[in-house]
Every structure is written in C-alpha cells, then in structure tokens.
Amino acid sequence: SQQGEEDPQALSIQEGENATMNCSYKTSINNLQWYRQNSGRGLVHLILIRSNEREKHSGRLRVTLDTSKKSSSLLITASRAADTASYFCATDAAGANSKLTFGKGITLSVRP
C-alpha cells in the first residue's frame, strides 16, 4: 500500500502566489522528506524534517509535520515559474531499514 499520499494531485498558481502541498502517511516514521522532480530529470532533495520536529524552513520552503495526524505540508512562498515541477513526499519508516517510501507526487504549475 502507498505510504505517502500527496494532495492535491495537481496545482496551478500564478507567479508570486504561495503553493501549499500536503502529504499523508500511514505508519510511524523516523523522518519525512520532500523532493522535487523537473521534467526528464532525477528527483532532487529539498528538505528533511525529523519526527520530533514540527516545522522547518529552508529559503522559500516551509515544511510542517504533524505526527498525531500523520501528515505534512510543504509551503513554497512567492512562487516562481522555475518552481514548476513535480513534488514528492517520502517517508523513512521507523525500523524500516533505511528505505524511503514515495507517493504519486503533486504536479505544480506556476504561470508567469
């Protein structure tokens, strides 16, 4: 079964707006990560949040984690056309022997 499920599946916004993407998961985790994939490229790591953390920032990215609800959100502020990509959350399940489990991803389109 799928561990990480992102929501929405597709998001289209105007440049300068904020983009919020959500991820839900099922099992206990060590950490949760967000990755970005530009078309035809590999996934690029964006940010990692540990299970004992609630919020983390990196540049225009803000990630929150709610372990009681088994959910995370990724906020991209002041979006740019270059943020157009697919975004994936990945969970490192507790006791899972270092295997990341990914979801289907969210397709973000930022209109110039």
Add this chain to the structure above:
Amino acid sequence: EAGVTQFPSHSVIEKGQTVTLRCDPISGHDNLYWYRRVMGKEIKFLLHFVKESKQDESGMPNNRFLAERTGGTYSTLKVQPAELEDSGVYFCASSRRGVGNVLTFGAGSRLTVL
C-alpha cells in the same frame, strides 16, 4: 562531486527481449537503491544494496528482474524477458550511511516495452 549516472536514458525493446540498466552511484556512497515509476503512479521501491550486499529486495516484482552490484560500485538491473507492464522510468539513487538517509537520484532510465 559527480552525480548519480544512469544508462541508457531511454530504451525501447520488444516484449520478450532483455534489457540491462546501469547505475553509477556517487563515489563513496555505500547505499544504492533502485526505484521504478510507472506512468501516473507512485515511485515504487525495488531494492536496496549496502555495498555489494542486497539489504532489501522486497520490492522486486518477480524473478524476471535481477539486480547486481559487483564490487560494491556500479549496479545493473536486468529485465529478462521484458513484459509490457515493465514499462516505466527506473531511478537509481545513492546515499552515504548515516542518519537521515537523504538520497541523490540519477536522471532515470525510461524503459518502453512494445
């Protein structure tokens, strides 16, 4: 440092043929992973090497798939014989041992089985 390199970038084969995908991880990365994404679906784990040993191959679909990592450097993933449902993008990723397990991915090998 050089990134994760995958070859070929795209392969088109007929059902029943054999294909071998290659991954060169970042030098010094003991962990090597294979993942697959079928169109529109999630990125699914296939297997995990630590150096040359298979740590976890629970995601391998069936015995038509064979992965090797001789000498703990590059890895190959062979599909023999290929079926239509094997089409997708095969990603390789590597990481150092340690806390956090942040993966560095290759660009992927797109496999099309006709």
